[in-house]
Amino acid sequence: MDTMEHTPALTVLAEDEVLFRDSVREFAERRIRPLVREMDEQAKIPRDLVNDLFDLGVMGIEIPEAYGGAGARFFHAVIAVEELSRVDPSVGVLVDVQNTLVANAVLRWGNDDVKRRYLTKLASSTVGAYALSEAGSGSDAFALTTRAREQGDDYVLTGRKLWITNGNEADVFLVFATINPEAGYRGITAFVVERGFPGFTVGKKEDKLGIRASSTCELIFDECRVPKANVLGEAGKGYKTAIETLNEGRIGIGAQMIGLAAGALDHTIRYTKERKQFGKAIAEFQAVQHQIARAAVDLEAARLTVYNAARLRDAGRPFLTEAAICKIFSSEVAERVSSLAVNLFGGNGFVKEYPVEKLFRDAKIGQIYEGTSNLQLQTIAKQLLG
Numbered sequence: 001m002d003t004m005e006h007t008p009a010l011t012v013l014a015e016d017e018v019l020f021r022d023s024v025r026e027f028a029e030r031r032i033r034p035l036v037r038e039m040d041e042q043a044k045i046p047r048d049l050v051n052d053l054f055d056l057g058v059m060g061i062e063i064p065e066a067y068g069g070a071g072a073r074f075f076h077a078v079i080a081v082e083e084l085s086r087v088d089p090s091v092g093v094l095v096d097v098q099n100t101l102v103a104n105a106v107l108r109w110g111n112d113d114v115k116r117r118y119l120t121k122l123a124s125s126t127v128g129a130y131a132l133s134e135a136g137s138g139s140d141a142f143a144l145t146t147r148a149r150e151q152g153d154d155y156v157l158t159g160r161k162l163w164i165t166n167g168n169e170a171d172v173f174l175v176f177a178t179i180n181p182e183a184g185y186r187g188i189t190a191f192v193v194e195r196g197f198p199g200f201t202v203g204k205k206e207d208k209l210g211i212r213a214s215s216t217c218e219l220i221f222d223e224c225r226v227p228k229a230n231v232l233g234e235a236g237k238g239y240k241t242a243i244e245t246l247n248e249g250r251i252g253i254g255a256q257m258i259g260l261a262a263g264a265l266d267h268t269i270r271y272t273k274e275r276k277q278f279g280k281a282i283a284e285f286q287a288v289q290h291q292i293a294r295a296a297v298d299l300e301a302a303r304l305t306v307y308n309a310a311r312l313r314d315a316g317r318p319f320l321t322e323a324a325i326c327k328i329f330s331s332e333v334a335e336r337v338s339s340l341a342v343n344l345f346g347g348n349g350f351v352k353e354y355p356v357e358k359l360f361r362d363a364k365i366g367q368i369y370e371g372t373s374n375l376q377l378q379t380i381a382k383q384l385l386g
């Protein structure tokens with residue numbers, strides 16, 4: 001007889017996961033849905049909505065209760081990002097960066113002092129941002145040139161970061177700079193920078209194709225003094241922090257993309273059952289039914305890759321390849337499903353009065369940030385081919 005414990009199916013949620021998912025879903029429908037179009041047009045997430053996200057308990061999901069967080073698992077962050085993105089992927093990415101990159105890095109790499117000073121804030125009221133990319137270093141992230149020079153008890157940072165999500169809302173920024181350009185990636189160091197530090201300003205906000213409500217900003221460091229006590233982890237080991245947090249963050253982007261695809265599919269099912277042509281609902285045409293069935297196949301497969309990567313991460317198992325697979329596949333599925341939604345809405349799919357053109361625009365980012373699709377393929381190929 002088989003005495004081994006059986007692992008439940010990936011999509012079977014534990015009781016606490018179901019409760020959590022339902023509360024985020026209810027919040028997204030009630031509080032976010034009515035604001036989606038306005039936030040997209042105004043390219044802004046209102047502060048009172050951000051405050052409500054803190055109250056909901058989704059801004060410090062893995063932060064231990066001792067610091068005021070929810071003390072939950074990475075998988076809960078995936079559930080939150082998926083459910084929020086089902087309604088608005090811009091809100092999804094705000095919560096994703098907060099949890100899977102910023103809080104995650106502070107939890108994992110911060111000493112007791114840094115954790116005490118920043119985790120409590122991140123769990124209760126402070127939005128975080130994660131600043132690695134620069135104008136000249138995107139895919140080649142470790143070619144960054146933002147410089148940190150030692151001066152007494154401080155480091156002095158000079159340089160510019162580009163494309164920083166949550167730049168507008170954040171008060172705490174995880175900034176990667178080099179303390180020794182000659183040392184290559186071994187000079188990279190992570191710093192916790194507060195908005196009010198002298199010499200630091202948030203620059204221009206990008207005007208984007210999609211996820212328009214999510215702020216994407218330039219950061220400017222002009223002789224910005226950062227206390228040595230704000231080095232996250234060890235000086236010169238920032239590359240490790242960046243690689244390891246981004247490996248996890250990618251699963252969050254996978255979650256954002258399956259949420260987006262699920263939202264697009266919901267809209268499509270509803271619309272095709274209502275819209276009549278040739279005397280019947282367009283959902284009654286077999287060609288349409290098959291297209292919708294294909295979208296469901298894609299979504300189910302993508303969700304399995306995301307949940308698998310997240311569950312591996314929570315189990316402390318290797319998940320590098322699985323995270324890359326989930327990110328590339330989910331972002332392709334999001335593009336396909338939202339494109340189908342536009343097609344099946346017909347002319348209404350092409351106008352802002354209906355919700356799907358926005359999801360189509362939002363989907364594109366999944367193949368770009370936190371490592372482009374080519375870079376994910378590179379990671380997968382390296383595992384396979386050595």
Ligand SMILES: Cc1cc2nc3c(=O)[nH]c(=O)nc-3n(C[C@H](O)[C@H](O)[C@H](O)COP(=O)(O)OP(=O)(O)OC[C@H]3O[C@@H](n4cnc5c(N)ncnc54)[C@H](O)[C@@H]3O)c2cc1C
Binds near residue numbers: 163208369
């Ligand atoms: C909306 C938005 C939000 C973002 N948020 C953040 C953030 O919060 N923090 C942050 O640090 N960054 C952020 N980014 C930056 C993002 O991670 C980079 O844009 C991304 O890594 C790609 O870098 P790049 O734009 O310089 O493109 P490039 O690296 O110049 O790539 C251009 C093209 O070349 C391809 N390419 C490059 N190198 C290779 C290679 N070796 N092999 C094959 N193909 C290759 C790429 O796949 C891509 O198709 C954000 C970007 C956007 C647009």
